[in-house]
Amino acid sequence: MMDISIVIPLFNEEESLPELTEWIDRVTSSNQLSYEVILIDDGSTDNSWKVIENLRSKNPHVKGIKFQRNYGKSAALNEGFKAAQGEIIITMDADMQDSPDEIPELRKMILEGDFDIVSGWKKKRYDNTFTKNIPSKLFNAAARSMSKIQLNDFNCGLKAYKKKVVKCIEVYGEMHRYIPVLAKWAGFKKIGEKVVEHRARKYGVTKFGWTRFVNGFLDLMTIFFVGKFGKRPMHFFGLWGTLAFIFGLMVFTYLTVSKFFFDVTGMTDRPLFYFAILAMIMGTQLFLAGFIGELISRNSIERNNYLIEQKTGL
Ligand code: UDP
Ligand code: MG
Numbered sequence: 001m002m003d004i005s006i007v008i009p010l011f012n013e014e015e016s017l018p019e020l021t022e023w024i025d026r027v028t029s030s031n032q033l034s035y036e037v038i039l040i041d042d043g044s045t046d047n048s049w050k051v052i053e054n055l056r057s058k059n060p061h062v063k064g065i066k067f068q069r070n071y072g073k074s075a076a077l078n079e080g081f082k083a084a085q086g087e088i089i090i091t092m093d094a095d096m097q098d099s100p101d102e103i104p105e106l107r108k109m110i111l112e113g114d115f116d117i118v119s120g121w122k123k124k125r126y127d128n129t130f131t132k133n134i135p136s137k138l139f140n141a142a143a144r145s146m147s148k149i150q151l152n153d154f155n156c157g158l159k160a161y162k163k164k165v166v167k168c169i170e171v172y173g174e175m176h177r178y179i180p181v182l183a184k185w186a187g188f189k190k191i192g193e194k195v196v197e198h199r200a201r202k203y204g205v206t207k208f209g210w211t212r213f214v215n216g217f218l219d220l221m222t223i224f225f226v227g228k229f230g231k232r233p234m235h236f237f238g239l240w241g242t243l244a245f246i247f248g249l250m251v252f253t254y255l256t257v258s259k260f261f262f263d264v265t266g267m268t269d270r271p272l273f274y275f276a277i278l279a280m281i282m283g284t285q286l287f288l289a290g291f292i293g294e295l296i297s298r299n300s301i302e303r304n305n306y307l308i309e310q311k312t313g314l
Contacts, residue, residue, distance in 0.1 A: 003033040004107060005086030009076030010094035011042040015203035017051045017094065021062055024100045031104045038063050038080045039094070043070035073207075074176040081166035089166045093157035095204060097126070099197045106160035109192055116165050116188035119151055119180055120158035120196035127200075131210075139177075139216055146224045147181045151193055154180055158196050162188075168307055174215050178223050185227060186307055231297060237290025245283025251276035 006024060010017070021037055028035045041049050041064060052064040065079055077091060088107050092098040102120065109118045125133050136155065143154045155177045169182045180191050229236040251272055258264045267273055297303060 001034075002036060002086040003088065004028070004035045004103065005080075005084035005089045006035060006037045006100075006103070007040070007077060007080035007084055007089060007091045008037065008094050009040045009042055009073045009080065009091075010044065010048060011070060011073075011076075011207050012044045012046045012048060013094040013204055014044070014046045014048045014051050016096050017048065017055060019202075020094060020096055020100070021055050021059065023096075024103070025059065025061070027100045027103055033104070033107070036061050036063055036084075036086060038065065038083055040064075040076040040080045041066040042072065042076040043067045072174060074171045074174055077176055077179075078171045081169075081171070084163070084166060087163055089161045089163060091157060091159050091161075096202050097199050098156075098158040099199060102158060102194070102196045106158075106194060109194060110160050110162060113192060114190065115192040116162050116190045117180060117183055118160045118192040118194055119153065120156035121151070121153040121193050122156055122198035123152070123195045125198050127198075135213055135216075139220070142220055143178060143181070143223075146220065147178075147184060147227070149180050149184055149191055151180055151191065153193070154178055156196070173222075174219050175223070177216055177219060181223050181227070187309070231303075233293030233297065234290040237286045237293060241283045241286030241288075241290060243283070244279045244286060248276045248279030248281075248283060252280065 008020070017039065021039075024035070024037055039052050039055075039062065041052060049064070049066050052062070052066075055062045056064060063083070065076075065083065067076065067079075080091070081089065088110050090103055090106060092100070098120065106118050106120075109115055125136075127133060136153075140152060140154055144150065159179065161183075165183055165186070165188050168186045168188075169179070171179060171182065175182060183191065225236075255267055255270065255273055255276060259267050
């Protein structure tokens with residue numbers, strides 16, 4: 001049985017790889033851990049893959065997966081998780097901002113603290129204050145309040161998992177920012193946190209530009225919405241749709257009654273008229289969105305996939 005799999009997604013990180021793998025090798029051998037390093041080349045345009053092949057020829061613990069094109073960090077992690085064989089899976093960034101020295105301690109926390117996940121916390125960050133540190137604080141606060149998971153740093157690249165966790169969750173889009181939330185949905189509730197050392201980027205540049213804010217926010221909405229209403233869209237859209245429709249209908253009835261019985265002229269001259277029409281149209285739209293959502297989720301192949309932890313007598 002292999003002790004740990006270290007999964008590392010990378011995009012144009014040729015300079016860091018030799019140093020990083022050597023450091024990992026140093027840490028694991030001094031702790032007598034059997035290991036594999038899975039390097040996922042996410043469509044690099046530099047020499048990253050050549051470097052990986054070269055490292056592999058010198059060290060059989062190094063394994064590589066090369067994407068045909070750049071699919072993103074989530075996709076790379078997902079593939080790495082599929083391939084991982086170790087009892088405990090560690091993810092880290094390739095840019096050496098995460099320190100391999102943390103590996104033994106993270107592993108110990110999983111084994112002895114019986115955590116499903118231990119997430120790193122870059123308490124002291126060596127990144128730009130305005131483009132990273134402050135936005136990241138806001139995101140983490142929002143993610144905390146939506147998911148009710150008490151983590152300070154959801155998006156830390158350095159995390160440790162029990163094997164069964166990574167085999168159960170599917171990371172897609174840019175959901176790598178919210179892996180603890182995905183894990184919680186899958187039923188893994190024991191999520192711990194460890195303050196980890198963070199370092200300044202030694203080589204290369206960050207691979208996420210300003211779009212990280214927009215995408216991060218949209219993904220947060222998705223997480224929230226899918227988590228709450230993913231399996232029952234009608235309960236959201238149907239409720240608001242029905243309320244809006246009934247409200248519009250009541251206003252409309254009031255307008256009609258006052259026209260025919262109290263002879264108030266000019267129904268279309270009254271602002272309320274447009275309001276009533278709008279409310280009814282929006283209500284219908286929302287209701288339909290909910291109905292279509294239900295039809296889609298009824299057809300989903302996943303609709304009856306449940307994760308079964310144990311069985312007895314079967
Ligand atoms: N990365 C990746 N695919 C991408 C973008 C990034 O595999 O499309 C990798 C990148 O090479 C690094 C990790 O994800 O190993 C984190 O990226 P980066 O250091 O640029 O993010 P930051 O630390 O600036 O948040
Ligand atoms: Mg980085």
